[in-house]
Structure formats: C-alpha cells, structure tokens
Amino acid sequence: QVQLVQSGAEVKKPGASVKISCKASGYTFTDYGITWLRQAPTHGPEWMGWISTSNGNTNFAQKVQGRVTMTRDTSTSTVYMELRSLTSDDSAIYYCASSHVEADVFDFWGQGTLVTVSS
Amino acid sequence: IVMTQSPATLYVSPGERATLSCRASQSVRSRLAWYQQKPGLAPRLLIYAASTRATGIPARFSGSGSETEFTLTISSLQAEDFAVYYCQQYNNWYTFGQGTKLEIK
Numbered sequence: 001q002v003q004l005v006q007s008g009a010e011v012k013k014p015g016a017s018v019k020i021s022c023k024a025s026g027y028t029f030t031d032y033g034i035t036w037l038r039q040a041p042t043h044g045p046e047w048m049g050w051i052s053t054s055n056g057n058t059n060f061a062q063k064v065q066g067r068v069t070m071t072r073d074t075s076t077s078t079v080y081m082e083l084r085s086l087t088s089d090d091s092a093i094y095y096c097a098s099s100h101v102e103a104d105v106f107d108f109w110g111q112g113t114l115v116t117v118s119s
Numbered sequence: 120i121v122m123t124q125s126p127a128t129l130y131v132s133p134g135e136r137a138t139l140s141c142r143a144s145q146s147v148r149s150r151l152a153w154y155q156q157k158p159g160l161a162p163r164l165l166i167y168a169a170s171t172r173a174t175g176i177p178a179r180f181s182g183s184g185s186e187t188e189f190t191l192t193i194s195s196l197q198a199e200d201f202a203v204y205y206c207q208q209y210n211n212w213y214t215f216g217q218g219t220k221l222e223i224k
Contacts, residue, residue, distance in 0.1 A: 105152040107174070
C-alpha cells in the first residue's frame with residue numbers, strides 16, 4: 001500500500017531554516033512526483049511546490065520562491081523540503097502528497113509535520 | 120484563481136442531504152477536486168475532474184458543475200461524514216477554498 005511518512009514536529013526561531021523529510025513506500029518512487037503543501041490553522045491547504053522524483057526538476061509557488069529547496073534521494077525513496085528565513089507566518093502543518101489517480105490531484109498524503117516558528 | 124466556498128458552516132441532521140458549493144473566480148473547466156478533512160488528519164481526496172469519485176469513496180458522495188460553479192452533494196449523511204470539506208482547482212496552478220465545516224444539527 002502507498003505510504004508517505006514524514007519527519008517529526010519542529011520548533012524554530014524566526015530567521016532559522018527547517019528541513020522536513022517524506023519517505024515513500026508501496027510504489028515505484030520515480031513514477032510519481034511529490035508535492036508539498038502547508039496548512040495554517042483554520043485555513044485551507046496551500047500549494048508550495050513540486051519535485052519530480054525521476055529527474056529532480058522543481059516548481060515552486062511564487063510566495064516561497066527563493067526560500068525553498070526540494071531535493072530527493074532515490075536510494076532511500078525520500079524527498080526533502082527545506083524552507084529558509086522562517087517567520088511566524090510559516091507556522092503551519094506541512095504535508096507531502098502524491099498524485100496517482102490523476103495528475104494535479106492529491107490522493108496520497110503524508111501524516112503532516114507541524115512547524116512552529118516562535119521566538 | 121480564488122476559490123470561494125459556501126456556506127462556511129452547514130448544519131445538517133444525520134440521514135439528510137448536504138449540498139456544499141464552491142465558486143471559482145475564473146473558469147477552471149472541470150479541473151476541480153473535493154477533499155474531506157477530519158481533525159488531526161490529512162485531507163482525503165473524494166472527487167476529481169468535478170464528478171469522478173476517487174477510489175473507495177462511497178456512492179453517497181457526488182460532484183457536479185463546470186467552469187466556475189461546483190457542488191458537492193452527500194445524499195444521506197452518516198456520522199463519519201461530519202468534517203471539513205475543501206474544493207481545489209488545478210486548472211491554473213493549484214488553489215484551495217477556505218472550507219465548509221459540516222456539523223451535526
């Protein structure tokens with residue numbers, strides 16, 4: 001069965017960076033890209049970006065462009081998302097997700113990683 | 120593209136029908152998905168391509184609409200259906216609505 005398992009909760013100070021992992025299993029890793037989304041309390045999810053697991057190509061939302069890096073390790077079927085220069089506005093639950101049934105809809109999700117940015 | 124969902128909260132009794140609306144600020148054709156989210160869990164895909172049920176989704180969930188107006192209907196509410204529902208367009212990048220919370224009346 002398809003599973004996406006994310007790393008644990010993080011607490012960071014403003015200006016710091018956070019790096020979250022997402023380990024995929026139950027399918028051929030390089031067949032489907034990984035999308036990162038985040039969700040602030042009482043808000044809908046927000047798309048952050050996407051990485052191709054086959055060649056590492058990326059696309060990022062304008063809102064985080066320049067502060068975000070996404071990488072993948074095909075030997076461990078793991079994708080990483082690093083967000084730099086954190087502010088309190090970056091406090092949210094971060095999810096990785098993949099699109100299997102149709103491109104651009106998210107049918108498999110990780111369990112989420114809570115990131116809290118606080119001084 | 121801005122996605123606007125209404126109402127923000129919907130009160131419905133178990134066994135009754137629930138109708139949730141989603142409006143796009145410009146046409147998204149039929150590139151519209153619906154998700155269900157329960158507290159502490161990730162969103163779950165219910166509907167994609169405006170009206171296609173995802174794998175394992177019960178037939179009481181149905182989607183309709185195109186261009187800018189979309190509806191999610193739950194025909195006979197079960198206890199496990201009370202949750203927050205989001206629409207998502209994927210015609211021009213990706214944006215989600217702010218959600219409709221379905222509460223027990």
